[in-house]
Each structure stands twice: as structure tokens, then as C-alpha cells.
Amino acid sequence: MALLEVEDLRIAFGSSTVVDGVSFHVDESQVVSLVGESGCGKSVTSLAIMGLLPKLRKSGRGGGAAVSGRAVFDGVDLFGLSADQMRRRRGADLAMVFQDPLSSLNPVVPIGRQITEVLERHRGLRGEAARKEAENLLDRVGIPDPRRRLGEYPHQLSGGMRQRVLIAIAVACAPRLLIADEPTTALDVTIQAQILELLKDLVDAEGTALLMITHDLGVVAGMCNVVNVLYSGRVVESSSASRLFAEPTHPYTVGLLGSIPRLDLPIHEPLKPIRGSIADVIRWGDGCAFAPRCDLVGAECVAGEPMLKGEAHAHRCVKAEEIA
Amino acid sequence: MSDNMTEDLTADTATAPLLAIEDLEVHFPIRRGIAIERTVGHVRAVDGVSLSIGAGDTYGLVGESGCGKTTLGRAVLRIEEPTAGKIRLGDVEVTSLRSEPLRRFRSKMQMVFQDPLGSLNPRHNVEMLLAEPLKVHGVGSKTERNKLATETLDAVGLPSSVLDRYPHEFSGGQRQRLGIARALMLRPDLIVCDEPVSALDVSIQAQVMNLLDELQDEFGLTYLVIAHDLAVVRHLSDQVGVMYLGKLVEEADSEAIYEHPRHPYTKALLSAVPQPDPEIEANRERIILKGDLPSPANPPSGCRFRTRCPWAQDICAEEEPVWREAATGHKVACHFDL
Numbered sequence: 001m002a003l004l005e006v007e008d009l010r011i012a013f014g015s016s017t018v019v020d021g022v023s024f025h026v027d028e029s030q031v032v033s034l035v036g037e038s039g040c041g042k043s044v045t046s047l048a049i050m051g052l053l054p055k056l057r058k059s060g061r062g063g064g065a066a067v068s069g070r071a072v073f074d075g076v077d078l079f080g081l082s083a084d085q086m087r088r089r090r091g092a093d094l095a096m097v098f099q100d101p102l103s104s105l106n107p108v109v110p111i112g113r114q115i116t117e118v119l120e121r122h123r124g125l126r127g128e129a130a131r132k133e134a135e136n137l138l139d140r141v142g143i144p145d146p147r148r149r150l151g152e153y154p155h156q157l158s159g160g161m162r163q164r165v166l167i168a169i170a171v172a173c174a175p176r177l178l179i180a181d182e183p184t185t186a187l188d189v190t191i192q193a194q195i196l197e198l199l200k201d202l203v204d205a206e207g208t209a210l211l212m213i214t215h216d217l218g219v220v221a222g223m224c225n226v227v228n229v230l231y232s233g234r235v236v237e238s239s240s241a242s243r244l245f246a247e248p249t250h251p252y253t254v255g256l257l258g259s260i261p262r263l264d265l266p267i268h269e270p271l272k273p274i275r276g277s278i279a280d281v282i283r284w285g286d287g288c289a290f291a292p293r294c295d296l297v298g299a300e301c302v303a304g305e306p307m308l309k310g311e312a313h314a315h316r317c318v319k320a321e322e323i324a
Numbered sequence: 325m326s327d328n329m330t331e332d333l334t335a336d337t338a339t340a341p342l343l344a345i346e347d348l349e350v351h352f353p354i355r356r357g358i359a360i361e362r363t364v365g366h367v368r369a370v371d372g373v374s375l376s377i378g379a380g381d382t383y384g385l386v387g388e389s390g391c392g393k394t395t396l397g398r399a400v401l402r403i404e405e406p407t408a409g410k411i412r413l414g415d416v417e418v419t420s421l422r423s424e425p426l427r428r429f430r431s432k433m434q435m436v437f438q439d440p441l442g443s444l445n446p447r448h449n450v451e452m453l454l455a456e457p458l459k460v461h462g463v464g465s466k467t468e469r470n471k472l473a474t475e476t477l478d479a480v481g482l483p484s485s486v487l488d489r490y491p492h493e494f495s496g497g498q499r500q501r502l503g504i505a506r507a508l509m510l511r512p513d514l515i516v517c518d519e520p521v522s523a524l525d526v527s528i529q530a531q532v533m534n535l536l537d538e539l540q541d542e543f544g545l546t547y548l549v550i551a552h553d554l555a556v557v558r559h560l561s562d563q564v565g566v567m568y569l570g571k572l573v574e575e576a577d578s579e580a581i582y583e584h585p586r587h588p589y590t591k592a593l594l595s596a597v598p599q600p601d602p603e604i605e606a607n608r609e610r611i612i613l614k615g616d617l618p619s620p621a622n623p624p625s626g627c628r629f630r631t632r633c634p635w636a637q638d639i640c641a642e643e644e645p646v647w648r649e650a651a652t653g654h655k656v657a658c659h660f661d662l
Contacts, residue, residue, distance in 0.1 A: 034595075037525035105365050144615075158616040159389075188388035188552060190613045197612055214473035215526060218598030222605035241602050259530035260600055261559035268559065271536070273530030277495045 003028050003209050004177055008071035011044050020046050020233035020284055028179065029207040036230035037116045039278050042213045050096050051078060053085040072122045092122040095170035099182035101162035105154040107133055111165050112150030115172060122173045137168040141198060159192035171202055181213040198225060217260060229253050232281050232289035237312035249315040251294045330423035341376035342546045343514055348373045350399045354621060367621045369395040371570035382547040384561030386554055390617050392570040393550045397516045400548065401433050402426060413514060431461045434528035438519035440499035444491040450502060451487040455508045479542060480505045480535060497528035516548045523555060533559060554597050558582055566590045569620055569628040575655035586656040588633045
């Protein structure tokens with residue numbers, strides 16, 4: 001059984017639906033990615049799983065999110081839990097690493113305290129024991145001189161170090177699922193390599209499952225077993241990473257791969273961008289949302305709803321056979 | 325001096341480079357004290373860089389945050405005052421220009437910024453945004469300016485119907501097209517592109533990179549492209565310089581630098597770029613650098629990269645490596661031949 005099974009997730013803010021029926025699953029010790037460009041719904045999906053989206057008020061005002069569907073974690077639907085039950089799981093069973101470590105850490109609290117807070121709440125460690133464990137955690141994420149660092153504030157650390165602290169907090173309670181939302185996007189490439197290596201080591205050593213939210217297909221290729229490509233709130237292609245990169249099937253995936261300048265291709269080869277922008281979309285119900293930007297668009301693409309077809313390598317394109 | 329400026333700079337630069345930078349230094353003072361500020365040190369953002377760019381070429385300057393690449397780009401345009409060194413554009417010595425001649429000379433060199441929303445005035449519509457550089461330099465009548473704006477919009481792939489729209493009405497990619505259009509309005513010789521695509525989505529990045537290529541041919545532009553993304557720089561540039569802590573550590577034509585990097589830092593950078601191919605990713609040797617960038621206020625002795633270099637020897641702490649030509653057109657600052 002999958003560790004996390006997301007079924008038919010729908011998220012709407014007011015009248016705009018940002019996630020429109022997303023299903024995927026993460027198995028134990030698997031690295032799964034949700035990949036797509038801004039506005040595809042990948043981050044909102046992760047926030048919904050963690051129960052971090054603002055709740056819809058009864059009055060319907062205040063900009064909350066209407067979430068429906070299921071997110072079954074270890075046999076329990078997370079969306080059915082009370083706020084208190086969710087609080088006990090968050091940080092302990094599932095944890096999250098965010099993109100921007102500076103705004104995710106409290107600027108006026110020493111980082112040691114921010115780590116021991118998690119240890120106190122979920123593992124009941126206090127005083128010297130908690131401090132000792134926090135030191136171990138910092139050491140494990142590769143921060144030199146951890147004892148001294150415990151007393152420092154986030155602004156005293158570099159971007160890479162802050163991200164390490166965030167990872168230390170996330171793995172403090174040995175969660176079974178770690179969600180990383182663009183964990184290296186704000187970092188330089190050599191620091192990105194360090195952080196990805198660290199995440200890989202943690203996942204390998206502990207058997208933690210990792211859900212990686214990213215826009216970077218390079219990161220996906222190096223880290224992930226399974227890839228779900230999102231476009232305009234739906235999964236358009238889903239398969240093992242090796243198959244997705246070898247035989248991309250959905251025109252959007254093909255377009256993304258063609259847009260990336262690659263170090264292994266002949267120099268100055270023109271890129272093949274996708275035309276238009278994400279603003280050019282039609283509703284999924286009226287056809288394929290990608291149709292306005294697709295080079296292969298035909299009459300069948302703008303009539304009826306394209307379904308996700310296939311098991312191991314699924315795609316949502318009525319013309320997929322033609323492409324293959 | 326002022327006579328030189330009005331000449332067409334591209335006229336007789338077949339042999340001489342369009343832009344020549346010599347021993348450029350930009351130091352920022354660090355001040356302490358409450359009532360009386362004292363200078364207690366300097367951040368050596370750019371610390372002795374020489375490079376040249378031929379007319380119609382693209383020079384890619386690559387490095388990580390804090391290496392001084394943006395400061396260098398801004399110093400070229402005199403947005404940042406150089407502490408020492410010379411910058412020559414065509415046959416004009418930019419560093420010696422003052423006040424009015426400098427202001428007029430700015431029409432020859434323009435900049436495209438990273439954040440298109442932050443660099444476009446939200447209260448100006450497209451017509452005003454594009455006409456402003458022309459007004460500042462007193463070019464053309466209102467109708468001529470409008471005609472030029474329409475032509476330039478066409479060149480960057482936007483319809484003239486957008487003239488009365490405001491920046492917030494555009495997508496990120498369209499805004500960057502506007503930023504490029506504005507830089508083009510005065511038909512400059514040199515455009516400094518500071519992270520021109522890093523704020524954009526992958527599919528839009530490719531559109532903008534292709535556009536920069538097309539415009540270069542159409543308008544005979546020379547680019548200084550500043551970016552942290554090695555694949556982007558490789559794609560756009562004829563020549564690439566790698567910066568570390570205010571200095572160039574390697575420079576070569578882009579084919580050579582990616583095929584045969586000679587400096588350990590370049591090797592590490594290249595090995596760190598994630599490739600969209602699981603097979604390449606699974607099989608490659610990654611050089612993981614330890615630690616972070618040292619402070620540019622107090623750079624390490626000898627070779628600046630030695631504190632993070634996996635191959636560092638004793639000599640690296642004692643002597644600063646000379647900037648030498650390791651192969652034809654391939655310069656490197658390292659004691660060793662790697």
C-alpha cells in the first residue's frame with residue numbers, strides 16, 4: 001500500500017480552481033516529484049497535504065481555500081483530521097522543507113531554539129537532552145561547529161546553511177514523508193549540489209519517502225524515481241523518471257524538455273520553446289488546457305475532456321499515439 | 325571628447341574590441357560608527373578584472389551570488405563608480421566621462437534587468453515607458469517616437485495594441501520583452517543583460533533567449549550577459565568568463581570552457597549543474613565543494629578559491645596564481661594544469 005495516496009484533489013480559491021483533480025501516490029522510501037511551471041498547482045498541492053492552506057470560513061469570505069478529495073497517509077485521510085490531530089502529525093510523521101529558508105525561520109529566535117521546539121513538542125525532549133539532539137541534527141546536516149551555531153540567529157547564516165537548518169528541523173522527528181517545495185531554487189548551483197546530496201543521503205539512510213516539488217527537470221532527473229508533470233492544475237503525464245525522460249509523451253513535457261538549454265547538446269543549437277504563456281488556457285472541461293500552446297493541436301483537442309490514460313506511463317493527450 | 329561620442333562606434337572597430345575593460349576595481353567602503361563614520365575596510369566586489377568584447381559578440385559572465393558579476397556589469401554602465409581601472413567603449417574612455425557627456429553617452433549602452441516588474445514604472449503605460457529614453461536624450465518628435473516604439477515592439481514580438489497598457493497587465497515573459505524593448509529604443513551598441521531569464525519559467529526562458537539571439541542579428545548588438553546559470557550562458561555566449569570573489573578565474577570561448585574546463589572552480593560549477601537526463605545524472609562524478617563563499621571584504625591569501633578547492637596545495641595559500649594563457653585564447657588563474 002502506498003504511504004501517501006492523493007485522490008482527486010481539487011483546490012479552489014473563490015471562483016478560480018487551481019488544482020483540478022490531481023491524483024498520485026508516494027510509496028515508502030520513494031522519491032516522487034511534482035514538476036511544472038508557476039501556476040500549475042504544485043505548491044498548493046503540497047500545502048493542502050500538510051494542512052497549511054487557509055481554511056474556508058463559513059461565510060465564504062476571507063480568501064480561504066476550498067479543498068476536496070482525499071489525501072490518505074498510512075491509511076488515514078488527512079483531510080478528515082481535526083486541526084489538533086493534524087498538528088500532532090505535522091512535523092512528526094510528515095514534514096516540509098520550503099523554498100525560502102529566511103522567511104520560513106523565525107528571525108528573532110536562535111536556530112537552536114527553533115530546533116528544540118520540534119523536539120519538545122513531538123519527542124518530549126527537554127533541556128540539555130534536547131540541546132544535545134539539536135547539536136547532533138546540525139552535525140548530521142553538515143553544519144560545522146554545531147554547538148556554537150545553536151545560539152546564532154538566521155540572519156547570521158548563509159543561504160545554504162539556513163536551508164540545512166530547515167532540513168534539520170524537518171528530519172528532527174524522523175518523519176516517514178518529507179515534502180520539499182523547491183528546496184534549492186533560491187540557492188547557488190554549488191550549494192544546490194550540496195543540499196541535493198544531503199537530501200539524497202537522508203532519504204537513503206532513513207528510508208524516508210520524499211515528495212519533491214520543483215520546476216527544474218535537471219533536479220528531477222538526478223533525484224526522483226517517479227515524475228508527475230502538472231499543467232494548469234492537472235497531471236498531464238506520469239511515469240518512472242527513466243521512461244519520462246527517454247520517451248516523453250505529452251506535448252507539454254516534450255516542450256519543457258526542448259526549452260532547456262543543455263550542456264550535452266551542440267553549442268548554440270536553437271531552443272524549441274513552447275509558444276504563448278500559461279495565460280493562454282482553456283478550461284479542462286472544454287478540451288485540453290494546453291491546446292492553445294500546442295503545436296499538434298487538432299479539432300479533437302478542443303472538444304471533450306482528455307482523460308489520463310495508461311498505467312505505468314500515463315498521459316493526458318488524445319494525440320499521444322500519433323506522437324509515438 | 326564630445327565629438328567622438330556622436331560618431332558611430334561600430335564604424336571602425338573591426339579589429340579593436342567594442343568594449344575593453346582593464347584592471348577594473350570596484351570597492352565599497354565598510355563604515356562603522358554612530359556619530360562619526362569611519363571606514364574600517366572595503367568589500368572588494370570587483371578586484372582587478374580585464375576583459376574585452378568584440379563588436380557583435382556575446383560575452384557571458386558567470387559566477388555565484390556575491391562574486392561581483394552584477395557590480396562589474398553596473399560599473400561598465402557607470403551606474404556604479406569604478407574605484408580604479410579603465411573601461412573603453414568603441415574609442416571612448418567611459419571612465420573619464422563626467423556629468424553631461426556621460427549622460428549623453430549612456431544612449432550607447434543600455435541594460436536589461438533581472439526583474440522586469442521591478443524595473444518598469446508601474447504608473448507608466450508602455451508608450452510612456454518606451455518613449456522615455458528617447459525624451460531623455462531628445463530624440464525625435466512625438467510621432468517619430470511613436471513610430472519607433474511600434475517598430476521596437478514588433479521586433480520583440482509584441483503587438484502595437486499594447487501601447488496603452490500598464491506593466492501589471494502583462495505576464496512575466498511579456499514584461500521581459502518590454503524591458504528588452506526599452507533597452508533597444510535608443511539603438512545602443514552594447515546591452516548589459518543582468519540575469520535576463522532567471523526570473524522566468526522554463527518555457528518562457530527559451531522564448532526570451534531565442535529573442536535575444538534574433539535581436540542581436542537584427543540590430544548588430546553586442547551583449548554582456550551576466551548569469552548564474554551555466555547552461556543559459558553557454559547557449560547565449562561566444563566567450564565565457566568565470567568569476568570568483570571579484571576576479572576572473574577562467575576565460576575562453578564557450579565551446580572550450582565547457583569541453584575542457586581548466587580551473588577547479590569551473591569544473592565544480594559544471595559538475596554541479598543538474599542535467600535533465602537520469603542516465604547522465606546517475607553516472608557522473610560530482611565535485612561537491614565544501615562550505616560557502618568567503619567574505620569579499622577579507623578574501624583568502626594566495627588563491628581566493630583555495631579554501632574550497634579539492635586540489636589545494638601549500639603554494640595556493642602563499643602565492644596568488646597569475647592570469648595566464650594555458651592554451652590559445654584560454655586563460656586561467658591556477659597554479660596547476662588540471
